[in-house]
Amino acid sequence: MGHSMGGFGTWWLGQKYADTWAAIAPMSGVLPDVDYQLPRLTNVPVQISIGGAETPAWVDASRALAETMKAKGMTVAYVEPAGATHGGMIEPTTPQALEFFATHVRGARRK
Numbered sequence: 001m002g003h004s005m006g007g008f009g010t011w012w013l014g015q016k017y018a019d020t021w022a023a024i025a026p027m028s029g030v031l032p033d034v035d036y037q038l039p040r041l042t043n044v045p046v047q048i049s050i051g052g053a054e055t056p057a058w059v060d061a062s063r064a065l066a067e068t069m070k071a072k073g074m075t076v077a078y079v080e081p082a083g084a085t086h087g088g089m090i091e092p093t094t095p096q097a098l099e100f101f102a103t104h105v106r107g108a109r110r111k
Contacts, residue, residue, distance in 0.1 A: 001025040015040040023104035025097035045075035051089030
């Protein structure tokens with residue numbers, strides 16, 4: 001999970017080490033015209049979240065990416081708190097991300 005630039009890092013680490021993660025949750029980390037390496041994330045559940053009052057192009061890109069992932073049969077949740085700003089979306093979406101993680105747990109961890 002990460003916010004803003006941390007959201008981009010979540011996408012990058014998520015796809016690079018896809019076999020490591022039970023799920024990822026990028027927050028405010030979607031921009032238009034970016035390749036998020038979706039084929040590498042086929043088996044990784046993703047929660048995308050963005051504040052409804054953020055830059056409209058970013059909100060539109062987040063919505064579109066979530067719809068693309070759903071169309072590909074991927075496990076994706078989309079959270080967009082109405083009126084939430086870039087920083088203001090963190091508080092309402094963090095508990096949802098933690099709940100998302102709690103429902104997507106891998107088997108026993110390797111030692």
